[in-house]
Amino acid sequence: GENVEQHPSTLSVQEGDSAVIKCTYSDSASNYFPWYKQELGKGPQLIIDIRSNVGEKKDQRIAVTLNKTAKHFSLHITETQPEDSAVYFCAASKGGKLIFGQGTELSVKP
Amino acid sequence: GAVVSQHPSRVICKSGTSVKIECRSLDFQATTMFWYRQFPKQSLMLMATSNEGSKATYEQGVEKDKFLINHASLTLSTLTVTSAHPEDSSFYICSARDQGPGPSSGNTIYFGEGSWLTVV
Numbered sequence: 001g002e003n004v005e006q007h008p009s010t011l012s013v014q015e016g017d018s019a020v021i022k023c024t025y026s027d028s029a030s031n032y033f034p035w036y037k038q039e040l041g042k043g044p045q046l047i048i049d050i051r052s053n054v055g056e057k058k059d060q061r062i063a064v065t066l067n068k069t070a071k072h073f074s075l076h077i078t079e080t081q082p083e084d085s086a087v088y089f090c091a092a093s094k095g096g097k098l099i100f101g102q103g104t105e106l107s108v109k110p
Numbered sequence: 111g112a113v114v115s116q117h118p119s120r121v122i123c124k125s126g127t128s129v130k131i132e133c134r135s136l137d138f139q140a141t142t143m144f145w146y147r148q149f150p151k152q153s154l155m156l157m158a159t160s161n162e163g164s165k166a167t168y169e170q171g172v173e174k175d176k177f178l179i180n181h182a183s184l185t186l187s188t189l190t191v192t193s194a195h196p197e198d199s200s201f202y203i204c205s206a207r208d209q210g211p212g213p214s215s216g217n218t219i220y221f222g223e224g225s226w227l228t229v230v
Contacts, residue, residue, distance in 0.1 A: 034219060043116070043203050043224040044154070089153060091219075096142050096207040098219055100153045 002027040004092050006101025014109055019080050021104045023090035024072040030092040033066060033073045038087045038103075047088075048075070080108045113137055114206045116222030123229055128192045131225045133204030139184035140206035144219070145177070148201045160187040194229040201226055 003026040013019050025033075031052040036044035050057045050064045050073065057064050061080075066073040077084055085108045091098040113136040123129045133143055141162045146154040158179050159167040166179035176198075178190040187206075191198055203224040 036221070041201075041224075041226070043221040046218070046220060049218065093219070096144075096219065097156065097159060098144065098154075098205070099156070102153050 002030055002092055002094065002099040004090060004099050004101040006090050006104060008104060009102060010105045010107070012107045012109065013080050015080060015082060017080055019075075019077045019084070019106055019108075021075045021088055021090065021106075022072060023074070023092075023101045024070075025092040025099075026071065027092065027094060028068075028071065030094045032093040033064070034091050034093070034098070035062075035064060035075050036089045036091065038089060044089060077106075080106075082108050082110050084108050114204065114220045114222040116204055116225055118225060119223060120226045121228070123194055123227070125195055125229055126193055128190055129194060129227060130188055130190045131202055131204075131227075133187045133189070133206065133222050135185045135206040135208075135220075138206075138208045140187075141184060141209065142207045143181060143187040144205045144207075145179060145187075145189050146203045146205065148203060148224075150201075154203060157189075191227065194227070196229045199227055199229045 006023045034049035035047050037047045038044045048059050048062050048064050050066050061078045063076040088104045090101040115134045117132045143160040145157045147157050148154045156169050157172045160179045160181040162181045168174045181187040201224050205219050205221045208218045
């Protein structure tokens with residue numbers, strides 16, 4: 001089955017810097033790659049997603065890149081703000097069944 | 111974006127009793143919903159896939175008789191934890207797949223806010 005690896009597990013940046021989180025997946029048939037932000041005690045919130053027919057997608061300060069050949073995808077957050085602090089999860093999906101990475105705890109220091 | 115509502119957000123029950131958690135898609139129809147369990151500081155673990163009008167598909171290691179799933183309509187799935195024990199205490203989260211008409215909405219997954227279950 002699908003296996004998703006996510007790195008780093010923790011990431012601390014200064015406000016205004018960029019943050020990059022990377023994930024790899026094992027099943028080449030996976031075709032949907034969402035990223036979720038989870039704040040303490042709440043459900044995951046979809047922040048951006050990318051499908052296998054696209055290499056890059058951007059939404060304001062957030063961008064995601066996908067390399068299908070290498071089976072990895074990355075989340076890029078620019079101009080980080082303290083409110084970006086949360087746990088971020090990547091996931092890979094085929095047919096709607098999401099397999100999650102281990103999560104990255106992002107801390108943005110003012 | 112699409113909204114998935116989960117209820118209750120917090121529940122405390124006694125050992126041996128059963129508790130039901132509801133998951134509703136509020137502005138789209140979801141033939142498929144998913145139930146996850148999450149322990150503190152860990153990732154989400156898929157428990158089962160809930161299919162409208164048919165039996166749920168459980169992941170390996172998840173007891174189907176203990177975690178009963180019913181998906182009776184296109185907007186509602188329920189998870190019932192039967193004969194609950196303290197080790198069942200956890201954060202349970204549902205998600206629903208938006209299979210809207212356009213290619214951009216197909217297979218987009220939205221999550222509920224989660225339900226904290228404490229078994230005492």
